[in-house]
Amino acid sequence: MSRLVLHPTSEAQWQALVSEAAQAADCKLDQDMESYLVFLLMRFATRPEMAERVMALDYLESLNTMGSQRFEQLRDVGDQCLLYSGLFPAHAARKHVSVDYYVGMGRTAYHQLSEVLQHSIAALYQQIAFGFVHLMDVLHAIRAMDSEHRLEPVLAYELWDKTGSRFAERVVRDSVDSQAFFAKSVKIFH
Amino acid sequence: MARMTTHNLDARNLLCPMPVIKAQDAVAKLSSGDVLEVTCTDPGAAHDIPAWCRVHGHSVKEIKQGSNELVVIIEVGETDG
Numbered sequence: 001m002s003r004l005v006l007h008p009t010s011e012a013q014w015q016a017l018v019s020e021a022a023q024a025a026d027c028k029l030d031q032d033m034e035s036y037l038v039f040l041l042m043r044f045a046t047r048p049e050m051a052e053r054v055m056a057l058d059y060l061e062s063l064n065t066m067g068s069q070r071f072e073q074l075r076d077v078g079d080q081c082l083l084y085s086g087l088f089p090a091h092a093a094r095k096h097v098s099v100d101y102y103v104g105m106g107r108t109a110y111h112q113l114s115e116v117l118q119h120s121i122a123a124l125y126q127q128i129a130f131g132f133v134h135l136m137d138v139l140h141a142i143r144a145m146d147s148e149h150r151l152e153p154v155l156a157y158e159l160w161d162k163t164g165s166r167f168a169e170r171v172v173r174d175s176v177d178s179q180a181f182f183a184k185s186v187k188i189f190h
Numbered sequence: 191m192a193r194m195t196t197h198n199l200d201a202r203n204l205l206c207p208m209p210v211i212k213a214q215d216a217v218a219k220l221s222s223g224d225v226l227e228v229t230c231t232d233p234g235a236a237h238d239i240p241a242w243c244r245v246h247g248h249s250v251k252e253i254k255q256g257s258n259e260l261v262v263i264i265e266v267g268e269t270d271g
Contacts, residue, residue: 039238121208
């Protein structure tokens with residue numbers, strides 16, 4: 001079902017989408033974290049190729065570079081891992097890596113960034129590193145707004161188990177509840 | 191009547207979207223009519239900051255483009271809390 005868009009600018013639309021998704025995922029994002037996600041999505045919408053990089057190579061390269069180039073590479077690795085883990089969780093399976101692979105690498109990239117940058121910005125990157133799974137959950141909630149892209153229960157279980165994702169946990173619980181309800185209904189009718 | 195004041199924010203060497211996040215934090219401490227001059231080196235800020243201003247009711251008075259940096263001049267609108 002298509003959604004009625006009432007916001008006048010693309011930034012307002014992204015902002016509304018992220019706020020709605022954060023609420024749906026039961027994640028309280030502060031203004032800085034919410035803005036980070038809004039502008040990340042805006043950049044991704046205009047440069048979808050940013051999700052096509054080989055992140056492990058970019059990450060390794062970032063270790064051999066210095067200064068602003070290093071910062072940029074670490075940011076890109078963190079951002080891309082966040083997008084992959086939140087918007088394209090099945091991508092990990094296609095690449096034969098565990099679903100928490102991107103979570104671990106993204107967190108590490110943001111954490112390293114927080115260690116090499118000036119204090120005020122470092123704090124925000126550290127917050128993003130710590131809140132990575134919350135941000136990923138918000139992206140999952142955005143994805144789940146389209147019923148065709150809901151997280152598969154098996155993948156959700158793996159994600160919950162390995163990252164502690166509350167959104168994935170809810171998917172697993174909902175799936176178990178609906179299966180129990182289905183089994184109960186079948187019993188009653190037989 | 192409150193006096194308008196001009197403030198400066200050094201967002202050089204910050205990668206997008208950090209300049210807009212720092213601008214957002216700075217604007218939150220200012221009053222309507224105040225001016226904030228944000229100096230950035232990431233060219234993406236020339237898009238991000240005006241986009242953020244449009245949504246939050248602030249206006250971009252000017253974008254000065256230098257060879258290595260740009261200055262975005264924002265007039266603070268009615269603050270949205």
